[in-house]
Amino acid sequence: MARAAYDADAATFGMDHIRTDKRRHTLAAALNHLGLHAEAVELLRQTLAHRGRALGEAHYFSLQTKISLGMALSHLGQHDEAIALLRETVDQRLRILGPDHSLTLVSSNSLANALSGAGRYAEAAQIHQQTFEARLAAFGPDDASVLQSKNNLARALDGMRQYNEAAAMFRETLRQRESVLGPDHPRTLDTRQNLARALFHLGQQAEPAALLRQTLEGRERAFGPGHTATLATREFLATVESGPTSGVFRRWRRRPDRATPNP
Incomplete structure (x- = not known):
C-alpha cells in the first residue's frame, strides 16, 4: 500500500513534490520495519x-531522515557511514537545541545504538548513561523514553559482557514496561528477549526458555509467524532448549551482541 501510494504521487506530482517526499519517507520506514534495509537506504538517500x-x-525533517538513514546503514553493517551521519545529527541538534532537549536525546540514543551495532559498547554505554540520566530527570522513571534508554544501556552492558548488571537492568525495565505498556507491546517483547539473552549468557536455561516462549507467543500474535523478529x-x-551439551548452544553463546535495541 505504501509503495502504491508513493508511485501514484510520484507520477501525479513529480519526484520533488512535498507530498511525494512524505510518501517516499513513509515507504522507507515501512521497508526498514520489514528488514528490507538496502531498499530503504536508497529511498532515504533520495529523501535526504x-x-x-x-x-x-539542519531542518527537523532533514535530521529525522538522516537518523533513519543512519540506522538503516547500521543494520546493513555499514557502521562507519552510519556513525558519521548520526554524530552529525547530534552535533547539529546540540548547537541548535542544547544538550537536554528531547530531540537531541533522540539523536544521542540513535548514535549510541549504532555504536553498539559496531561493537563499540563502552562508547555506547557512556552515551546511553548520559541520555538515560537526562531523560530520567526530565520525565520520570516510567516515561517511554526513559525505559528506551534503560533497555539500550543494558544492551551495551550485555555487549561488554557485564551480564549480571545487564540482566538486573533488563528485569527492572521489563517489569516497568509490562506495567506501563502491557505484556505484548513490541517494546516489552524486546526487553523480555534481551533479559533471556543475558540470563542465557550467565549459564541459565530454564528461565530464558520460559521467557522466550512467552516472547514467541507475543510476537506471533503481533507480527505473525513469518516476521523476522x-x-x-x-x-x-x-x-x-537444545541444552548446554549441543554444539549450536555453545556456538550461540560465543556469538556477538544480539540484544535488541530500541531505536
Missing part, C-alpha cells in the same frame, strides 16, 4: 538529498 535542498540540512525468537528458543 531533496530535503537538504528544499529545507536545509518472530523467526529470530524461534531460533533462539530452539538453541536454548
Whole structure:
C-alpha cells in the first residue's frame, strides 16, 4: 500500500513534490520495519538529498531522515557511514537545541545504538548513561523514553559482557514496561528477549526458555509467524532448549551482541 501510494504521487506530482517526499519517507520506514534495509537506504538517500535542498540540512525533517538513514546503514553493517551521519545529527541538534532537549536525546540514543551495532559498547554505554540520566530527570522513571534508554544501556552492558548488571537492568525495565505498556507491546517483547539473552549468557536455561516462549507467543500474535523478529525468537528458543551439551548452544553463546535495541 505504501509503495502504491508513493508511485501514484510520484507520477501525479513529480519526484520533488512535498507530498511525494512524505510518501517516499513513509515507504522507507515501512521497508526498514520489514528488514528490507538496502531498499530503504536508497529511498532515504533520495529523501535526504531533496530535503537538504528544499529545507536545509539542519531542518527537523532533514535530521529525522538522516537518523533513519543512519540506522538503516547500521543494520546493513555499514557502521562507519552510519556513525558519521548520526554524530552529525547530534552535533547539529546540540548547537541548535542544547544538550537536554528531547530531540537531541533522540539523536544521542540513535548514535549510541549504532555504536553498539559496531561493537563499540563502552562508547555506547557512556552515551546511553548520559541520555538515560537526562531523560530520567526530565520525565520520570516510567516515561517511554526513559525505559528506551534503560533497555539500550543494558544492551551495551550485555555487549561488554557485564551480564549480571545487564540482566538486573533488563528485569527492572521489563517489569516497568509490562506495567506501563502491557505484556505484548513490541517494546516489552524486546526487553523480555534481551533479559533471556543475558540470563542465557550467565549459564541459565530454564528461565530464558520460559521467557522466550512467552516472547514467541507475543510476537506471533503481533507480527505473525513469518516476521523476522518472530523467526529470530524461534531460533533462539530452539538453541536454548537444545541444552548446554549441543554444539549450536555453545556456538550461540560465543556469538556477538544480539540484544535488541530500541531505536
